[in-house]
Amino acid sequence: MNINVGIIDRAIxxxxxxxxxxxxxxxxxxxxxxxxxxxxxxxxxxxCGLYTLLGIKTCPVKNH
Structure with a gap:
């Protein structure tokens, strides 16, 4: 389970x-x-499971 909700979205x-x-x-x-x-x-x-189904990701992508 990857984090797909960004900081501002989480606070809201x-x-x-x-x-x-x-x-x-x-x-x-x-x-x-x-x-x-x-x-x-x-x-x-x-x-958020719904974000996964819709392909939405509000958190920034971390470069490795």
Missing amino acids: RIIIGLALISQVFFGLHTPWGWIGVVPLLTGIVGY
């Missing part, structure tokens, strides 16, 4: 994930807020 995913999860505790109180776990985990891990 983490912020969105935390915002959605916080809605469960402080806002709307619906189970739909738990959908924020997906962007939070992909932001932390740095890998």
